[in-house]
Amino acid sequence: DAMVIQNPRYQVTQFGKPVTLSCSQTLNHNVMYWYQQKSSQAPKLLFHYYDKDFNNEADTPDNFQSRRPNTSFCFLDIRSPGLGDAAMYLCATSSYRGVFFGQGTRLTVV
């Protein structure tokens, strides 16, 4: 059974129209991450939560925000998507043993 679930798998949004990507986990892990992966590149960390503590990477654009209402759910909000934000967005959770990824949401901006 999937332990880190991302919905939807594919999302199309219009240029400038806010979009929200969702992630849920059944592992009860304290830490959740959002990564951005552009075509043919390695995943790049955007931010992470340790419980409710939010940690933003220094080079994450202000256009990207996140919410974590409880342990199980985490959301990625893109306030005004541009063409350059088209990518695979990966959610992950972490324990001391390792990091576990969802299947990703592929975002297309038209």
Place this chain on the structure above:
Amino acid sequence: DAKTTQPTSMDCAEGRAANLPCNHSTISGNEYVYWYRQIHSQGPQYIIHGLKNNETNEMASLIITEDRKSSTLILPHATLRDTAVYYCIVRVGGNAGNMLTFGGGTRLMVKP
């Protein structure tokens, strides 16, 4: 986190062992070596990790040199489904909040 260096790409014949090298010469004593792979359009999949001893599981074996400056991931009998990008990552152990920072990875192509 320490950086890792991997070959950009490798080929392997189906049924043969695939040996993927990784250099991590600046690894610290509390950093583990993790391997993940990513099949096209899917999320990264955990393969194996280790600190200093060699490790084996149902997917692969991990050989870490005695000085811990390099390691090799071994897929003993590669299949076409093992075609993927393989990431070698070092991560500080013991704390769930420690980051996983990806490098370039090795694109493994398994050929019939």
